[in-house]
Amino acid sequence: MKEPLPASRIERIVPIMMQIECPYCGRRDETEFSYGGEAHIGRPTPDVDDGGWVRYLYFRDNLKGVHAERWRHGVGCGQWFNALRNTATHRFVAVYRVTEPRPASPEGDAQR
Ligand SMILES: [Zn+2]
Numbered sequence: 098m099k100e101p102l103p104a105s106r107i108e109r110i111v112p113i114m115m116q117i118e119c120p121y122c123g124r125r126d127e128t129e130f131s132y133g134g135e136a137h138i139g140r141p142t143p144d145v146d147d148g149g150w151v152r153y154l155y156f157r158d159n160l161k162g163v164h165a166e167r168w169r170h171g172v173g174c175g176q177w178f179n180a181l182r183n184t185a186t187h188r189f190v191a192v193y194r195v196t197e198p199r200p201a202s203p204e205g206d207a208q209r
Contacts, residue, residue: 118192119170120178133167136179137199161185162207165199168192 115127135157141149158164163183170176181190181202191200 115187117168117180117189119173119176120192120194121174121176122170125170125173129170129172131169131171133169133177136165136167158207160207163190163202163204164207167195 116124117127117130118124119130138153141153145153161184163181166180166182168178168180170178176194178192178194179197179199180192181200182188183190183204184207190202190204193200
């Protein structure tokens with residue numbers, strides 16, 4: 098009978114799934130979440146011109162470093178929440194409810 102593989106060997110064979118902290122449910126596999134785009138984007142007033150709507154709908158900063166994003170825990174609680182994520186390392190720095198203010202990033206913010 099074959100010996101079971103040691104955990105360190107299994108980790109090299111099977112990629113480890115990233116996990117995301119839901120502020121309502123706790124830590125879950127990344128496959129339960131959906132990316133919702135950049136957070137804290139203010140909706141323009143109804144009288145804004147077409148260029149204002151185009152900027153609101155389609156233009157994003159796409160920065161390298163820590164920035165705020167919207168995420169949804171679709172396979173769990175279904176709630177939207179915000180996260181600070183480092184786009185260079187893909188590491189989640191903080192998660193917070195949409196009703197909470199953006200926390201300070203210990204890694205600093207992305208540079209424009
Ligand atoms: Zn959740």
